[in-house]
Amino acid sequence: MIRTASRILAALALVAALGPARVAGAEELNLFAWSEYVPQSVLDGFQKETGIQVNYETYASNEEMLAKLLSGAASYDLVQPSEYTVEAMVKEKLLLPLDHAKLPNLKNIGKEYYGQPYDPKLEYSVPYMQGTVGIVVNTEKVKDPITGYGDVFQEKYKGRIVVLDDALEIVTWALATLGLGPDAVTKENLEKVRPILAKWLPLVKVYDSDSPKTALLNGDVDLGIVWSGEAAILLKEEPGKFKYVLPKEGAHMFIDSLAIPKGAPNVAGALKFIDYVLRPEVSRKISEEFPYTNPNVEARKLLTKEERDNAASYPPGNPKLETFRDIGPMAADVDKLFTDLKAKSGS
Amino acid sequence: MRQETTGFTAAAGPQRPPGTAGWLLLAPLILWAVAFVVAPAVIMLGYSFAHRGTLGGVVPGFTLENYAGVADPVYLRIVWRSIVYAAITTAICLVAGYPVAYLIGRADARWRNLLLMGVMVPFWTSFLIRTYAWVTILKSEGLLNSLFLQLGMIGQPLEMLYTPGAVVVGLVYTFLPFMILPIYSSVEKLDGALIEAALDLGAGPMRAFSRVIVPLTSPGIAAGVLLVFVPALGIYAVNDILGGGRVDMIGNIIENQFKGNARNWPFGAALGTTLLVAFALVYAWVSRRQRELAFR
Numbered sequence: 215m216i217r218t219a220s221r222i223l224a225a226l227a228l229v230a231a232l233g234p235a236r237v238a239g240a241e242e243l244n245l246f247a248w249s250e251y252v253p254q255s256v257l258d259g260f261q262k263e264t265g266i267q268v269n270y271e272t273y274a275s276n277e278e279m280l281a282k283l284l285s286g287a288a289s290y291d292l293v294q295p296s297e298y299t300v301e302a303m304v305k306e307k308l309l310l311p312l313d314h315a316k317l318p319n320l321k322n323i324g325k326e327y328y329g330q331p332y333d334p335k336l337e338y339s340v341p342y343m344q345g346t347v348g349i350v351v352n353t354e355k356v357k358d359p360i361t362g363y364g365d366v367f368q369e370k371y372k373g374r375i376v377v378l379d380d381a382l383e384i385v386t387w388a389l390a391t392l393g394l395g396p397d398a399v400t401k402e403n404l405e406k407v408r409p410i411l412a413k414w415l416p417l418v419k420v421y422d423s424d425s426p427k428t429a430l431l432n433g434d435v436d437l438g439i440v441w442s443g444e445a446a447i448l449l450k451e452e453p454g455k456f457k458y459v460l461p462k463e464g465a466h467m468f469i470d471s472l473a474i475p476k477g478a479p480n481v482a483g484a485l486k487f488i489d490y491v492l493r494p495e496v497s498r499k500i501s502e503e504f505p506y507t508n509p510n511v512e513a514r515k516l517l518t519k520e521e522r523d524n525a526a527s528y529p530p531g532n533p534k535l536e537t538f539r540d541i542g543p544m545a546a547d548v549d550k551l552f553t554d555l556k557a558k559s560g561s
Numbered sequence: 562m563r564q565e566t567t568g569f570t571a572a573a574g575p576q577r578p579p580g581t582a583g584w585l586l587l588a589p590l591i592l593w594a595v596a597f598v599v600a601p602a603v604i605m606l607g608y609s610f611a612h613r614g615t616l617g618g619v620v621p622g623f624t625l626e627n628y629a630g631v632a633d634p635v636y637l638r639i640v641w642r643s644i645v646y647a648a649i650t651t652a653i654c655l656v657a658g659y660p661v662a663y664l665i666g667r668a669d670a671r672w673r674n675l676l677l678m679g680v681m682v683p684f685w686t687s688f689l690i691r692t693y694a695w696v697t698i699l700k701s702e703g704l705l706n707s708l709f710l711q712l713g714m715i716g717q718p719l720e721m722l723y724t725p726g727a728v729v730v731g732l733v734y735t736f737l738p739f740m741i742l743p744i745y746s747s748v749e750k751l752d753g754a755l756i757e758a759a760l761d762l763g764a765g766p767m768r769a770f771s772r773v774i775v776p777l778t779s780p781g782i783a784a785g786v787l788l789v790f791v792p793a794l795g796i797y798a799v800n801d802i803l804g805g806g807r808v809d810m811i812g813n814i815i816e817n818q819f820k821g822n823a824r825n826w827p828f829g830a831a832l833g834t835t836l837l838v839a840f841a842l843v844y845a846w847v848s849r850r851q852r853e854l855a856f857r
C-alpha cells in the first residue's frame with residue numbers, strides 16, 4: 215500500500231519534472247471530438263494496429279470545445295473544430311502546424327477542400343467530414359415546391375417548422391435571402407436582418423440542434439432546416455417521404471476537421487491517428503455510421519450506390535455552398551439579436 | 562414544541578462555539594464548502610467584472626458593462642419569464658403536493674414507506690430519460706392523442722408538445738417530489754392531539770387547517786417552496802425538450818454565453834451572479850415568512 219503510494223508520488227514527481235510533453239508517451243491519445251462522430255470500430259482498429267489507446271471525450275458545440283481547451287483543465291492531442299473555429303484558433307495561435315510528410319494519405323482528400331479561406335493549404339487542419347445545412351420536406355404533407363428559405367418561412371407553414379437552435383445559422387439564412395454571404399455579419403447587416411427574423415421566428419415550432427430529425431419523424435413538424443447528416447438518416451429511414459433541398463439562396467457548408475492543439479502531449483500519435491483516419495477503408499466506416507459528405511475521394515469510391523445516391527450526403531447538381539468565417543466579437547451581437555427576437559415571438 | 566417548529570433556519574439547543582475536536586470534525590465540511598461553494602462563487606464574481614476574450618475566456622480588468630447588459634430589456638424580459646414559470650410551477654407543486662404529503666404523513670405506518678417509495682421511484686431513472694418519455698406521451702402521434710382519438714373525445718390531434726403548457730407539465734413533474742418530501746417530514750411530526758384540540762375548541766376543519774396545520778407544517782412548506790422555486794428558475798433542459806426551445810429561460814441564456822455562439826463568459830458570469838443574489842433574497846424572504854407563519 216505504502217509502496218504503491220510512494221510509487222505514485224515518484225511518478226508524479228517525474229511527470230512534473232519532464233513536463234507535459236512526455237507524459238502520455240506512445241500509449242495514449244486524447245481525442246476531443248464531437249459527440250456521435252467517431253465510430254468505436256475506428257478507435258478499436260487504431261488501437262489494435264498501433265497499441266495506442268484513444269480516450270474519446272466529446273463536446274456538442276465548437277464553443278464548448280474552446281471553453282474546455284482554454285480553461286486548460288485537460289490537455290488534448292486532437293480536436294475536431296469546424297472551419298470557422300479553425301480560422302479563429304489559427305488566428306489565436308492555438309493550433310500546431312501539421313507535418314504533411316507524416317500524412318501520406320492526405321492525398322485522398324478532394325481538391326475542392328484546398329483553397330478554402332479558413333485554412334487554404336490545410337496547414338493546420340485535415341477535413342474529417344463535410345456537411346451542409348439544408349431543407350427537409352415531408353412530401354406527404356407539403357405539396358408545394360420548396361426551393362429556398364423564402365418558401366419555408368411562409369404564414370401557411372406556421373407551427374410546422376423545425377430549425378437548428380443556432381443564432382449564427384439562422385442569421386446567415388436571413389443574410390442569404392438578401393444576397394449576402396455568411397461573412398457579411400456586421401452591425402448594419404444585423405439591422406437589415408432583424409425584420410426578416412421577426413417575421414420568421416413566430417412561424418417556428420421547434421428549435422433543436424441536437425436531434426432535429428426527431429420532430430420530423432414524430433410528425434410534429436413537416437419542414438425542417440437541419441444538418442445534412444440528420445437529413446440523410448431521415449432519407450434512409452423513410453425513403454420517398456422526405457426530400458432534402460439545398461436552399462437556392464445559398465447554403466451553409468461546414469467542414470469539420472482534425473487538428474492538433476498547441477501543447478498536445480502526443481503529437482506523433484495524433485499525426486498517426488489522422489493518417490489512419492485518412493485511409494479509404496477506415497474513412498468509409500465513418501461514412502457508414504455518420505452519413506455526412508466524405509471529403510476523402512478514395513473512400514467515396516467504396517460506398518454503396520445507395521449511400522452515394524443519398525441526396526443529403528451527396529447533393530446532386532452544383533449548389534451554391536459557403537463556409538462560415540470567424541466573426542469575432544460580433545458573435546455576442548448575433549446571439550443577442552436571436553435571443554431578443556425569440557423571446558418576443560415565443561409565448 | 563416551539564423549538565421544533567421555529568423553522569429550518571433556527572438551530573435547536575443552546576448555542577456554544579465548537580471546541581478543538583468540534584472544529585476538527587467540521588474541517589472536512591468547511592474545506593468542501595470553501596472549495597466547491599465559496600471558491601466558484603468568488604471566481605464567478607471576479608469573471609463578471611472582467612472583459613470578454615475573443616474565443617471565450619476572460620481578459621482581466623474591471624467593467625460594469627456586463628451588469629449593464631443584464632439590465633437590458635432583452636434579458637430582463639427573460640428573467641421575468643423564468644420567474645413566472647418557476648412561480649407557476651411552485652404554486653402547482655404546492656397545491657398538488659400538500660395533500661399527497663399530508664396523506665402519506667398521516668397514513669398507517671405500514672403504508673407510509675410504500676407510498677414514500679412511490680414518490681421516490683422515479684429518481685431511479687435519469688431525469689433526461691423521464692423528460693423524453695413526456696415527448697412520447699405528448700407528441701401529436703403520441704400516447705395521449707391516440708387515447709383521446711380512440712375514445713372519440715377529439716377529432717384532430719391536440720397540439721400539446723412544444724407548448725408552454727408542456728413546459729409547465731414537465732417542470733411540475735420534475736419538481737413535485739421536492740415539494741412532497743419536506744412537507745411530509747413536517748406532517749409526520751405533526752401532533753394529532755393539537756388538531757383534535759382545535760376541533761374540540763370549536764374550529765371548523767378549514768379553520769383547524771389554516772390556523773393549526775399550516776403553521777405547524779410551515780417549515781416543510783418553506784423548504785419545499787425553496788427546493789422547487791430555486792432550481793425551477795435555473796433549469797433549461799425541460800424547456801428545450803418539451804418547449805421545443807421556443808421559450809428561452811435564464812438558464813438557456815447563461816449556457817449560451819459559455820457553450821453557444823455568444824462566447825461571452827463575463828456576461829454569463831454576471832447573469833449567474835445576479836441569479837445567485839436573487840436566490841439569496843428569495844431565501845431570506847421565505848424564511849422570514851415562515852417564521853411569521855409559525856409564530857402567528
